[in-house]
Amino acid sequence: MQINGLHHVTAISGPARRNLDFYSRVLGLRLVKKTVNFDDPGTYHLYFGDADAAPGSILTFFPWEHAAPGRLGVGETQETVFRVPEGSIGFWAHRFVEQGVPHEAPLKRFGETVLSFRDPDGMRLALVGLAGVEAEPYWTDGGIGPENAIRGFHSVSLLLADAAPTAAILTDVFxxxxxxxxxxxxxxxxxxxxxGGVIDLRVAGGFLPARQGTGSVHHIAFRAADDxxxxxxxxxxxxxxxxSPTEQRDRNYFRSVYFREPGHVLFEIATDIPGFAVDELxxxxxxxxxxxxxxxxHRAQIEAVLPELA
Structure with missing residues (x-):
């Protein structure tokens, strides 16, 4: 059966070691794949997710250490939102204070409690507290117990000048x-x-267009069961x-096509197969x-230029 929704979100970060520390230790996500940007093999491509490396839980990064900061604007993903158990928002607010993570006061959005925060590169993130997610797969790291652990994506929000053309793609295609x-x-x-079953469209006419850099989402990927x-x-x-999307590209763990949707956000369609266990247990x-x-x-040359992660 086809399961729709997000497959992964890919963003741009600064130093790789800092990125790994934040997402694995502070947020407690699992590093599920350590590879390179296939189009720029001198750069890591780091994948974080849940215990099963399930589609809908995967946040990936291109760590370009010397990239300039991005500027949020129209035609970009505004916020990437994770799911957590409903009673854990207080834990996370306290943890962000302890870890020096910039964050806002919790607020209600569509009746759900949302805690917005930023990573060390300024990427806009949030946690939403949901009832009934405790039994779902999780990964615990960095001293975060199962009662508080992240359970994959809730949503992304897109900042657009006009919602209707993008909405037509979401409804008809996805x-x-x-x-x-x-x-x-x-x-x-x-x-x-x-x-990963929610997309929020935020209409914001008159804003400057986005400028990609560290802290920016590069693209969002939607699930396709197979070819x-x-x-x-x-x-x-x-x-x-x-x-007309690009030709299909083999990313080892999924096969992808890419296109710019009418609001200028880069979309990908990624297959669930073969999955992240195709080249390691x-x-x-x-x-x-x-x-x-x-x-x-070229492994020796690639390893020689990649920065140390630990």
Whole structure:
């Protein structure tokens, strides 16, 4: 059965070691894959997720140490939101104070308690407290117990000049439907999807366009069960919306096509298969540097230029 929703979110960070420390120790996420940017193999590509490295839990980074800070603007992901147990928001607020993490006071959004914060590069993140998620897969690290651990993505919000063209893609291609409206936010959701099943569109006409850099989301990826499901999504994009994605690209752990949606956010359609355990045991994910076959002959040169992570 096709499960729709987010597959992963990819962002740009500064120093790799700082990025790894924050997401593994402060947030307690699992490092599920340590590889390189296939288009820039002198740079890491770090993947963080839950215990199962499940689609819908994966946040990835290109750590470009000397990149300039990004500027939030129209045509970009504004905030990436994780799910946590409903009673854990107080724990996280206290932890952010202890760890010196910039954060805002909790507030209600669509009836749910949301705690917004930023990572060391200024990336906009949030936690939303939800009832009934305690039994879902989690990873515990950095002294975070199962009663407080993150359970994958809740949503992303996109900052747009006009919501309607993007909404047409979400509904026709990815199976979302409008669920609610609040202030300038329009919520789209996929019925029956537990993790990564919500996209919020924030209409903000007149803002400057986004400028990508550290702290920016590079792209967001939506799930396709397999190649056939991906091809059906591509067919709808071409036939119904006049958008032609890139050719399919093999990313080892999924196969991807990319396109700019009408609001200028870079979207990816990524297959669930073959998954992150294709080149290492599930119990050993993230422990060693993994390279695609085409780069394996250059391992020594690549390892020589990558910064130390520990």
């Amino acid at each position: 199976g979302f439907a409008e669920a609610a409206r609040e202030d300038t936010l329009i919520r789209y959701a996929v019925k029956g999807t537990q993790i 056939a499901a991906q091809q059906e999504m591509v067919r709808r994009l071409v036939q119904n919306h006049g958008i 599930a119990a050993e994910l993230g422990r060693s540097l993994k390279l695609p076959a085409g780069l394996e002959a």
